[in-house]
Amino acid sequence: MNSFYNIHIILAEVKKSLKIILCYPMEIVYWCIFPIFWAVPFIFQGNALVGGMKSEAFSELTGTAEFMPYILIGAVLNTYVLSALYGMSNSLREESYWGTLELILGSPCSKIPILLGKALNEAITSTIFAISQVFICIVIFGLKIAINQILPIMLIVILLMLGLYGLSIALAGITIQIKQSRSLIHTVEYLFYLFSPVRYPVDINPWTKTISLIIPLTYALIVVRGITLLNKGLIDLWQNVVILLLMDIALIVFGYYIFFYIEKRARKSGIISTY
Amino acid sequence: MKMNLRHYLRAINAENIKEWKIELTYRVDFIRGLFEPLFYVLPAILYGMAIVGGRYSENLEKLTGTGNLITYTVIGYVFMGFLETAVWGMGFALRKEQWYGTIEQVFAAPVPRWVYVMGMALHSTMHQGLIIIMQSVVIYFIFGLVLDISGILPSLLIIGIMMISLYGLGILLSSLVLIFKEGWIISEILYSFMIIVTPIAYPLAVLPSILQKISMYMPTTYGISTIRHFLIGESLGFSVFDAVLRLLAIGVLWVIFGLFIFNIVDRRVRNKGELGTY
């Protein structure tokens, strides 16, 4: 199979997935807006606790006293987490419900471009969601992002996606094998909330701080917040970028092996999850 | 009539037991469900502590009369679980029957629809009660909670009254979810909005005035504040008597509204033949 053929499959997969998403316009609007609303209670909570929008104690932990942009950035990047955790495995679950999963797995093409197509589709849609969310943050909450910060942020987002979609491919494999993979995925999501600085600075507690070191999202959040809130450059934060990159490689290799191990097993045992 | 009532009560209980049996076949999900709320409350507590640099917030004390942000937040989140019960537990009960394929069989049975809904309500309230106990035990061991024991009984009473309105909400949502393909979005939007205008982790005083006005029509506003009043002595902007009266009034209104919409939807699906489709 040549690479031209593979690119063709990736594009076909992306096209199909995008068409399916367009059948649910309400859902698109929802994801463009609502993740920001989940962050709103945290802003009011902060205000109630210190009687203003700045906190000294917060600045000691994070370097910035302004907790609102801190929370908003966490909320926007979290969109990628949700897409990676639920997007691809839901897509496979749906294919299985429609009966098309067996046809795909039984087709003569390699499964890698199909997975890449699904991941690319997730990347495109969640980036559209994230841009819309950032726009809301700028208009309603006065979030400030300088033009020269956009490029480094995009780089980090791409690095974050690579790692997350590696994990996602592993979860997709597990979804083929286990019907109730939803439970596992939910658990992973909650662990992200508790052990990475999405919603609060994990440095407050030695336990959460230590565990956060094995989650790629932690490094992405540190760098993006560093760029936007602390006016740092990528060079100042290079260690985080390197760790993120290494984690990406590890997660992609891990995801790849898990998926193909399970796919093979599923074909042997005949479980392509039935509903 | 007497016979009917016994028949209805038995049906309500059967509904409750059936739901337990089905839920317990998904063991992993069940256990995860017990711990899930912890992952929402713990980040909120840790975030609060990061902001004030400890457990005590002067500003919170000024606003509510109680400065311990941990007990304040925990109680808010624990009782928010009841809102979740109404929105997700009850709200999706009928959609679940559609998915099982059993909704037509259930609707062909000679019991009024509210009997079925009450069965769901009973089940989800019991389930939520179990979750709250689990949650309280874990939080107690991590942070230690100081509550006024004598406030527990009146709190339970307030919860009972608050549940009336939440059942109304559950009935409303369960019917909307039945006719809208993307019903979960309606529930999500309503839920996200109610979370903001409910004094879960902050007093309503910090909200913009328009949101404060809206929150005056939410049962959770009176429910959660009054419970905190009994358990940790939060100062209220209204008397307990007032709170109970308003809770009852909102409850009656919401239930009537919920049943009204439910009946419209019931007729609509039976007119259009959309009942069995998922």
Add this chain to the structure above:
Amino acid sequence: MDHIVVSNLTKKFIKKGKRRFLTREKEEILALDHISLRVKKGELFGLLGPNGAGKTTLVKCLATLLIPDEGTAVIDGYDIIEDPISVRKILGITTGGERTLYWKLSARDNLKYFASLYGLSSKEAEERIDYLLNIMDLKEKQHQRLEKYSTGMRQKVSIARAILHDPKIILLDEPTLGLDPSFSMFLRSFIKNELNRKEGKTILLTTHYMEEADQLCDRIAFVNKGKLIVVDTSKNLKRSVSKNEVLEIKCVGNVENLVGFNAYMENKRDYTKVKILHENTEEIMDDVLKIIKEKAKILSVNVKRPTLEDVFIHLTGSELRDDYE
């Protein structure tokens, strides 16, 4: 005495078509077109018609799951629109579809749950469930979850569920659809001998299997495209065309030049089946064969007595079955 009286029952569905900018095309489907019929007490009544004829819609209207647009039905004195709860009390119903029970619960748990909805006391329920599981031969597996049952066994539980509260009237929507022959045979004999003959239940059964209707039903109603075509006993229906014989010719090629012979043609995958109803087929056989031979090749020729299916074709001009041969 009539147990079910259907008068002028009409039901339309709006089918959404293509989306056009802000509007959407709508197509109206007349699922029931002014249907009236009466089912006598203790009668086993069959609704026979192809898929999409409106049989299920009629059953759902009677079961109060659908509200008709026009007309009504009275079931043992209760109106389906005015008093749905009373109707539900005296009705037992099975609807089609693969999932109509809780697959995560055992047969016994499913039955116990529905017993409560139908107002049986626990003691009554236990006794009735024991009895039903026994006659359905499900006793051994009563505690197994339904997900582990075969389709046929699940259908048995479904029927047990329908007659749990010992209803006077039972509506069975395609009770043997998708079952293997041995299960079908068991269920048919159960419906006829146990429910209808022994317990004297009034049964309305829908089917698109001609043999089933022929074998079970006291009277049969033909339904096609929402309309009631005819109601009579199987014997009378067949007698209505009994002067006739059926000349059945299988052939390959063009047979359109047979106009004038009142011929009905079914296009199968590999051949065309021509059926001609005539008082004396021998008389016309030579002419017919000659005409066919002009443009087609004949595979086989048969002369048969008419079946219910032939009656249906004669009356409606369309086929009953679309699923086999």
